[in-house]
Amino acid sequence: MRAAIIEKIGDPLVITEIEDPQAGPNELVIKVKACGVCGSDLHATEKHAPMPFPKGTVMGHEFAGEVYEVGSELKGKWKVGERLTALPYISCGNCKSCIAGKREQCRQLRTTGLGDIPGGYAEYTKVGAFESIRLPDNVSYHEGASVEPLSVALHAVKKSNLQAGEDVLIIGAGPIGLALAQWCRFFGARNIIISEKAAGRLKLTEQFGVTDVIDASKESNVAGSFKKFTGSSPKVVFEAVGVPGLLQECIGLAARGGRIISVGACMKPETFMPIIATMKEVQINFVLAYNKEDFEFCVAMLNTERVVAETMITDIITLNSLPDAFEALRTPTTQCKVIVEPFA
Ligand SMILES: [Zn+2]
């Protein structure tokens, strides 16, 4: 099959032929119908990324597709042609964590598109039956591929312990920032302000429940702007960019006793002044991923149109154009979520 592989960290991806995936007994091979390009893939392939993926890695962990091959243990449970999205890992089902229902902490976890199993920047990938969720007719492949970032944001908002009526600041209006805004509205935030440097992205914010925007390319006093809109400082600050310096900025911006949720995957050292955080008694939370319930909830909410995903997709590209598009995303201008359609 055709896939976009990492040839060398720091160089553009390369389109090449690799071996087709084979379904294990409890696995499904799927035809990738849509795969989102994720900011963490961009971070992980920067020249000096601390945890570079090995040569030959196929990234792509936000995908939806159609069942192409059914594992031997799954006959009668899954059919060729069924539509699904899946968590980007396969758990063993037998270890202590799996038996305790914490599949995401499986001791033999194999990630998909994150170094172990070749991911969705390819024509085919494979998924675990346990990790797969059927897509209702009403949920498109594009929406199916958006379940992963929606789940990241859902998990982060749950971890923030957001209370109805609280004011929120989100740093970064990328796909995760917009998804965060949407869940903050869902859970009853009062003011949802988003700060973003790439002006093109600010146009999308309104549809996601953002009440006001701060154009950080023009406005350096984010704290002052927030106060102008809301009369106070944010109780909850989400960091959804992942570059050094932002944690310090979030500490400065948060209200006394505020909560800072670090969602952006920063892969460089960060320095901050603890005393400022101490004086305000802020809490800083680092959050990772999601579980299967989060995925199922996102699919259900997309199905009933209580959250949206299509409107954050700004570009749909072919596998052949992925290497160039991927490099272009390193300096975002107007793009938000880019979706690869390997069979388009
Ligand atoms: Zn992602």
Ligand SMILES: [Zn+2]
């Ligand atoms: Zn396990």
